[in-house]
Amino acid sequence: MGVLASTVFGGNCLAVAVNAAYQTTSPSHHLYSICGHFVRAATTDRKLICEVETVRNTRTFETRLIRVTQEKADDGSTRLCLVASADFHIEEPRSMVTYTSAAQAISPLMTSNSSSSTAPRITLADAYGLYKYIEHFTDIRSISVDTRENKEAATEGVRPVPSKVSAERFRARGPLDSEAEQISALAFYINRGLAYIPANHSGYELLEASACATLDFALRIFTHAVNLQNWHVTEQKALVAENARAFSEGRVWDESGRLIVSMTQQTILRPRTGFKPRI
Numbered sequence: 001m002g003v004l005a006s007t008v009f010g011g012n013c014l015a016v017a018v019n020a021a022y023q024t025t026s027p028s029h030h031l032y033s034i035c036g037h038f039v040r041a042a043t044t045d046r047k048l049i050c051e052v053e054t055v056r057n058t059r060t061f062e063t064r065l066i067r068v069t070q071e072k073a074d075d076g077s078t079r080l081c082l083v084a085s086a087d088f089h090i091e092e093p094r095s096m097v098t099y100t101s102a103a104q105a106i107s108p109l110m111t112s113n114s115s116s117s118t119a120p121r122i123t124l125a126d127a128y129g130l131y132k133y134i135e136h137f138t139d140i141r142s143i144s145v146d147t148r149e150n151k152e153a154a155t156e157g158v159r160p161v162p163s164k165v166s167a168e169r170f171r172a173r174g175p176l177d178s179e180a181e182q183i184s185a186l187a188f189y190i191n192r193g194l195a196y197i198p199a200n201h202s203g204y205e206l207l208e209a210s211a212c213a214t215l216d217f218a219l220r221i222f223t224h225a226v227n228l229q230n231w232h233v234t235e236q237k238a239l240v241a242e243n244a245r246a247f248s249e250g251r252v253w254d255e256s257g258r259l260i261v262s263m264t265q266q267t268i269l270r271p272r273t274g275f276k277p278r279i
Helices: 012-020 122-130 148-156 179-190 194-202
Strands: 029-038 051-059 063-073 079-092 137-144 166-172 210-219 232-242 245-253 259-271
Touching: 012 029, 012 051, 012 079, 012 179, 012 210, 029 063, 029 179, 063 148, 122 179, 122 245, 166 194, 179 210, 179 259, 194 210, 194 245, 194 259
Parallel strands: none
Antiparallel strands: 029 079, 029 210, 051 063, 063 079, 137 166, 166 232, 210 259, 232 245, 245 259
8 A cells, every 4th residue: 555554455455356256257248336345454465365256147237246355364264354246237239328427627638748736636645655556557647627616716715625626637557458457457546545535625634534444335337448548537526524434436537538437435534632623
């Protein structure tokens, strides 16, 4: 994950789970949904073990239950790290409706030209060394976000947290040779920083939290025709927070402006002793 902890980045476990599920399904079926829970943090000093159970095989759908575990260092028993249900769907011959929502970022064309960003941006990688290994595999650029809420907030000097959007461009640095690798890499990337968005958009540093981790997730994939070597745009926002939990969403658009994936997460976000809220 980085220098802050020896635990495995959650997106790593999720990507492994996605790839493992793909190995058990028919080539005619494509992942469109995986939902689950991060049960315990995995560590970097031992392998991840995937168990995939077949729940359903039909002409149009295939469903898998995935458990990601690790062996304990002392007695050889295993501990559960992630449990998820993944559903695969065939390419339908026709659709009744076809449309997509648009990104709010000021970059309808995904080019390699970087632009300055006035939107909040995750700086944890620089401040704490988080995600430094992820950036070996992805090319990431800041972009600005131009929303009606941002314009009104700039005029009035007030920006409610749910109106804030973080955005960036990204693309994979290396080759991804199959659909399983493309979708696994997408799952790996979209999880990046989403757990910290509620604190980040509220103006708090990571070290002001005593606990900050993803509890559950829902990854919805809208097309399997993905090429992460092209530029994509991602946006992240926090929607609601209550009872030391926060709910956030990340979205990714491809270079044609098509929304290809959405991930929602609920995060545990506990303050440290002596924490004084500023908002």
